[in-house]
Amino acid sequence: MALLSKSCVYGIRAAILMAIKGERDYLSIKDIAEELNLSAHFLTKILQQLTQEGLLLSHRGPKGGVKFSRPAREIKLIEIVAAIDGLELFEACALGLHGCGTATPCPLHEKWAKHTVLLRTLFETEDLEKLASNVGDAGLRLRTLSQLDILEFNKNKKK
Amino acid sequence: MALLSKSCVYGIRAAILMAIKGERDYLSIKDIAEELNLSAHFLTKILQQLTQEGLLLSHRGPKGGVKFSRPAREIKLIEIVAAIDGLELFEACALGLHGCGTATPCPLHEKWAKHTVLLRTLFETEDLEKLASNVGDAGLRLRTLSQLDILEFNKNKKK
DNA sequence: AGTATTGAGGACTCTTTTATCCTAAACTAA
DNA sequence: TTAGTTTAGGATAAAAGAGTCCTCAATACT
Ligand code: SF4
Ligand code: SF4
Numbered sequence A, B: 001m002a003l004l005s006k007s008c009v010y011g012i013r014a015a016i017l018m019a020i021k022g023e024r025d026y027l028s029i030k031d032i033a034e035e036l037n038l039s040a041h042f043l044t045k046i047l048q049q050l051t052q053e054g055l056l057l058s059h060r061g062p063k064g065g066v067k068f069s070r071p072a073r074e075i076k077l078i079e080i081v082a083a084i085d086g087l088e089l090f091e092a093c094a095l096g097l098h099g100c101g102t103a104t105p106c107p108l109h110e111k112w113a114k115h116t117v118l119l120r121t122l123f124e125t126e127d128l129e130k131l132a133s134n135v136g137d138a139g140l141r142l143r144t145l146s147q148l149d150i151l152e153f154n155k156n157k158k159k
Numbered sequence C: 001a002g003t004a005t006t007g008a009g010g011a012c013t014c015t016t017t018t019a020t021c022c023t024a025a026a027c028t029a030a
Numbered sequence D: 001t002t003a004g005t006t007t008a009g010g011a012t013a014a015a016a017g018a019g020t021c022c023t024c025a026a027t028a029c030t
Helices: A006-021 A028-036 A040-052 A077-084 A109-125 A126-137 A147-158 B006-021 B028-036 B040-052 B079-086 B109-125 B129-136 B147-158
Strands: A056-059 A063-068 B055-058 B065-068
Touching: A006 A028, A006 A040, A006 A063, A006 A077, A006 A126, A006 B040, A028 A063, A040 A063, A040 A077, A040 B065, A056 B065, A077 A109, A077 B079, A109 B109, B006 B028, B006 B065, B006 B079, B006 B129, B028 B040, B028 B065, B040 B065, B040 B079, B065 B147
Parallel strands: none
Antiparallel strands: A056 A063, B055 B065
């Protein structure tokens, strides 16, 4: 199982791209979707959730689009996750039992609890500006590599 | 999103219970399912996967059931996960991109990679015997608490 | 042999996630 | 005002996950 839902991953990718593109103007969702190679309709739905949570401002019509409601530096990764997938990931127990960690913790409890704290800290620490600058620095990518891209990469590797 | 699929969680719970019950005799899946409050049919399917992977031995007919093919001490949690959910969890990247960590790692790569190693180590370290003995020592539970159980617990807590 | 028990495995249903499509509403610009 | 653009949001479809049900094959016991 994936850690994050696809919606959440798409949302994060879009947010990072938005942080790269700059925070001043509204960016059209269609453009973002094209650049990320995603369905524009689907991405619209996802970003709507971020808008409803107050992370984004949206504007209709020409020159419309979405932009951050706060500086990218202040937006932590966990806020995107919380808006789309919720915080379950950081709160739920490994074995899916309820009422946990209170009276009768399960065998894994102690180690698991430490781990979720680490995970949460990771997501609470990373902000969009930092992630965006990493992408810039290292020429990193946000799009899925297509089969062709991978072939291309392997070819270059062999040289 | 949950870390592990429900099938996987059920498989782990069943495995821990089996380790508690003892490794000598075949245990009937129906009994295990009842004790864990799960659908017997569904659990049968799940344990079949463990049998096919060689983790369990199964035996049909009266006195039949399943038992570990090796001592519980030697069976690590990750083997159960690998048999049911696969190792994707420990190998996949946070942003769901393919061909990662090779030429063009994504923004999160470094921190994320460290984290998956930690997670994997946790699952590789814990064996069924240890988990089972933890349960025994502390009177822990493997069943989901029903609403009634939770009410009961809160009542006791108030006293 | 006959019968009851138990896992194997296929068919099917239900739910959630993922994705697509269409229309409405808000907006810009000419 | 009109035409075109862009988000909002509902309806629908496709795919995957979760769960149920039924039949078959293997086994033990009488
Ligand atoms: S006791 Fe801890 S590890 Fe166990 S189910 Fe509860 S929260 Fe999860
Ligand atoms: S570079 Fe690392 S974090 Fe990024 S998608 Fe690949 S494996 Fe995941």
